[in-house]
Amino acid sequence: MTRLLRRWQAGIRTRLIAGFLLLCTLALAVSATITAYMVNGYIFDRSVEKLRDDAQRMGALTRSGPQVVNADQFDTVFGPPLGILGLDTGGEVLFSIGESDSRENELVRLTQDAAPYQVVVTDDDVAGVRVVTPGLRVGPVGDGETVDVASMVLVNDTDIDSETIWDFVYRMAAVTGVALVALFGLGLVVLRVGLRPLSQMVRSADAIARGSREERLPISDLGSETDRLAVAVNRAFDAQAEAEARARTFAADASHELRTPVATISGWLELYRQGGLPGAAVDQAFARIEDEVARIRLLVEELGLLARLDTGRPLDLEPLDLAQLAASIAEDSSIIYPDLDLIVESPPSLPVLGDAARLQQVLRNLVGNAVQHTPPGTRVRLVLTQAGPEARVAVTDDGPGIPAADLPRLFDRFWRAEASRSRDHGGSGLGLAIVQAIVRAHGGRVGVVSEVGTGTTVSLYLPTAPGGVRLSYHAHAGADQTE
Template sequence: MNLRGRLSWSFSSVRLRILTGLAVLLVAGLAGSAVTNTLLLKNYLQTRYTQTLQDSAARMEQVIGTGPQTAVADQLGSLLGAPLGIVAVDADNHILLSTGSAATSPQALAAITASAPVGRVVTDEGAGPHGHNLSAIRVPSPGLTIDRGPAKGVVRPAALVLTIDTSIDDSTTNKLIGRQLAIVAAALVALLGLAVIVLRLGMRPLARMARTADAIAQGSLAERLPTRADGSETGQLAEAVNRAFDAQARAEASVRSLAADTSHELRTPLSTISGWLDLHRQGGLTGPNLDTALFHIEDEVGRMRLLVEDLALLARLDAGRAVVQDDLDLTALAASVVEDAQIIHPERSITLTTRAPAPVTGDAPRLQQVLRNLVGNAVQHTPAHTAVSVEITTTPGRVELRVEDNGPGISPQDLPRVFERFWRAEASRSRAYGGSGLGLAIVEAIVHAHHGEVSVHSEIGHGTTVTVQLPTGSATAGPT
């Protein structure tokens, strides 16, 4: 597969998806920050306007409260100053005077403040010039006289409506919003550019891994993904993939070894059969010799049949097929196997040291095969004077089976390979003893199928002990 095709900026690429997600997060974060700042600014300005009106109203009330006052309209308007304004109304809420920002819509301001409680700031949106917003507060003005000039005379308002144009800073706010949008856009471009660079650097380990995977796919089976001991995700991924490649290599090696060993095991009996048949075709077999040839042929066919049956059993167990789950007494099974071995090998000391019931759950023929293989191995691969003992003990939740001999033992370098299929030690497990080399492999597969464990302990000159542990079954299991 092409590396560029793997790591391109396609819609399905990891880099594009990460960059898209990062862009969404950046836009959301920056936009949220801009909106928050704008709202905070508007809230601050509104609070400032409200405070300004309230402070002005308080000063006005303080002045009016000292007694009758006379004020000139022009002086009153200039005293408050922009952006403030005043609307003076009589007791019937008629307009007597309006100045400053209140001059454009005095009626509306008088109306909205008439029903509001004294001292509360109210806002009339769009009432100001050019649609600006105006906030106002009503202040009672008993005893106040306003001189509007020689031509207009004086008025005595019942209340004053102080106003302020709250849109006076809209231009500042709009500029701030525009600048924030520009900052957001610039920050987004800069951050996305940095993200692209970081992603390119961060994806380099994946690119190297892809190149190595391509090399492995093209036949470089010894290649492995580069790893880093920094605990990074890419390092962990590389280690996991390397373990998978190693497992695959071991599996392929096992398959090749199994095929080679199987063909080797079948070659000897087939050669023997072929040799006898060739001799028969050449007329070299007559009378007793023919019977001898048929005996040898039958014996070799039996060896091949046994090998095929063992391989078929291992294949079924490797496929994970469930075994029969019956309540059994492992002691009864062991007693049967030991009795058979004592009859077949009367010269041997083969004993069962335990007679107490050992309930387990499983397949009786398969567990009996485990016992036969273990006892058979102990007998076949030790000298004639070697004693073999079978011991079964029961602990809470576990049943332990031990098959022990006091033979020559297995060397430490051979011990880790005893469960390998077709493996035989040169000295103690040569083909002179017979068998296919699958006995302990079958034992291990059957025990694992019963959710148990099997182990071998051996010392040169002191003998070998094979230990099988199985889960405890029903206490009511009887002999089979």
């Protein structure tokens, strides 16, 4: 029960309806308070105006000449709720009628120094105004006699109107309660409709969690906030599914690549253990085993390099001369591939920010691919140029080219085209993947253009080094340096 209550309290629907009701309650309370204050002010002002009007009427009556007024007629003349004090010339109370009872002394004191027709108010909200009434006689009062009244104090008790205000407040509170109940029900309906997309998203997410990998969050054509959220979550699901697929493919390909050399080594060892190798064949067997071990070692090293690059581990970047690095690669290639027709086109100097060892690996892989996957005698060009803020390295061959259908997969790990990328060349299928990973780690990019029957061009773009920096080159031990 407690867990259910906590879950209910933590729900979006609960928080929204609670916030909605809180705002409505606050708005209604403020509105009722302001309205009651304004009504109270209006009624008080009306009472004061009535006193002032009555005082002016009484003043006008006495100014018309001596008057004799029956005390019982005051209610008829002025109307309720009204109290009257009659005072003699010394300020003594001659008679008291209505709301003026028990307040004579305070009202006399307050109105004594007041300006003509100035309304004064007591601490308990009784309002009064004094009117000078020369020549006015009022009777019968007291023992039935008629008295001369020098001034009168007209009185009105505004507390009587306060009861109206409190009645209004109670009614507003009742209306507020009914309104909140109605708003609560309406809010539940609106939230149920408004949160329906979220409920659908929850069901879809649960289906994905149960293993429905093709399920995606529903998206309408309204472009609402929930639609944008669903698009973002679907992209995350797609990226996760793609990453999982790549991981499964990578694991399967890696195990496949390792299976062949391991099987070869196991076969030779088993044959040797069973005595199936004559003395002369033992050296051949160990040579084959060494080749397969070297192949495994190379594969493990390349996988380790890709893993480090995938984790975003930074390289040791420093300003270096890409032109000198390319020249050393060309020199090494002429020794490794004596029949290679390699042409190098480069400016005298091309400074870049890079890791010399990794960039050497990139250029060796590209030149090696051009040699291994093209017929003998194919011409290879290594061209370096300045392309704005980048250095461009292009490795071009005039070989058979790559079909357009194979280009999108050219940098996939362990991928080989049927004709040109077989295991007969001894490659692991990771060369171009390593090239792309290293170039991206340098903040650069890689592109390939190929046409069947014409040739292939692989282009690298690397950020150039700022001007005026000291260039270093470490292609070999004891490398020279140049300014």
